[in-house]
Amino acid sequence: MIAIRPAHARGKADFGWLQSLHSFSFGRYYDPAHMGFSDLRVINDDRVAPRAGFDTHGHRDMEIISYVLDGAIRHRDSAGNEAVLRAGEFQVMSAGRGILHSEFNASNEAPLHFLQIWIEPRETGGAPAYRQKDFGLQPGLTLVASPDGADGSLAIRQDARLYQLLLAPGAALDFAQASGRRSYxxxxxxxxxxxxxxxxxxxxxxxxxxxxxxxxxxGSEPLQALLFDLA
Structure with a gap:
């Protein structure tokens, strides 16, 4: 069975400095029919104005993945991590028993466009952790996040796998879904x-x-997508 979540039906948030589209319920947007899918809880499509961003705030017990599409994120957290995440890079922050962090547009002139993804962990607590990586532009499916860090992927604390999908015009591939699993x-x-x-x-x-x-x-242009393999 395939159920489509149309782009135009997503929740919307406009804070001036932030324009956000929510695939699932988030913040002020609530829809009981779209609370997540399996352990995938959030996909927010965020656009942040230059010199703006998310002030220091806390998270716990969530695997938070950021993927920069255009621009760059300046990240700081209470575990001492400071980094700039640029277009094409993925970041995983395991909040564990609790962490404070801030995310700002690293540019004074250019807008920032990124996806914020939350996956619920299989266990609560644990030490916070931070990882980031650029997986390049390899055609086909590239494993980005997995429970065991297979093939150089970023480890997450859930039986879930995230793939980057890149296809040239006219290209195709088959994805085999294991028995009892779902994908998004x-x-x-x-x-x-x-x-x-x-x-x-x-x-x-x-x-x-x-x-x-x-x-x-x-289509006639390169295709870019994310594929989540979920329990």
Whole structure:
């Protein structure tokens, strides 16, 4: 079964300095039909004005993944981590028993565009942890996050895997979904045919009870998406 979450149906937040689109319930946006999918809890499509950002605030018991699409994030946290996350880089912050952090647009002139993703951990507590990596632009599926850090991926504390999907125009690949698992596909750029369903940028797709499906770039431009393999 494939259920589409259209881009235009996402929740919206406008704080002036921040424009955000919520695939699932978040902040002031609440929809009981869209509270998450399996352990995937948040996908926020955030655009931050120059010199603006999220002041120091706390998190706990959440695997927080940031993926920069355009611009750069300046990150600081209470564990002593300070870093700049640039376009193309992924960051994982395991909040564990609690951490304070801030995220700001690192530019005084250019806007920042990034995806903020939350995955609920399999266990609460534990020491906070921080990791970041650029996985390049390898065509096909690239494993970005996994429970065991396989193939150089970033380790997360959940039985979930996040893949970066890049397809040239006309290219396609098959994804085999293990028995009892589900997947969620979020299209960032391009035109994607998932099995017999067409997706546009910003659309999401919940895939369940489907042992395998084909992902095909049906547009004239490169395609970029995220694929979550979930329990």
């Amino acid at each position: 596909v979020h299209l960032i750029r391009g035109s994607l045919q998932l099995a017999d369903v067409q997706l546009a940028p910003g659309d999401g797709a919940r895939v369940s009870e489907l042992p395998a499906y084909t992902l095909r770039n049906t």
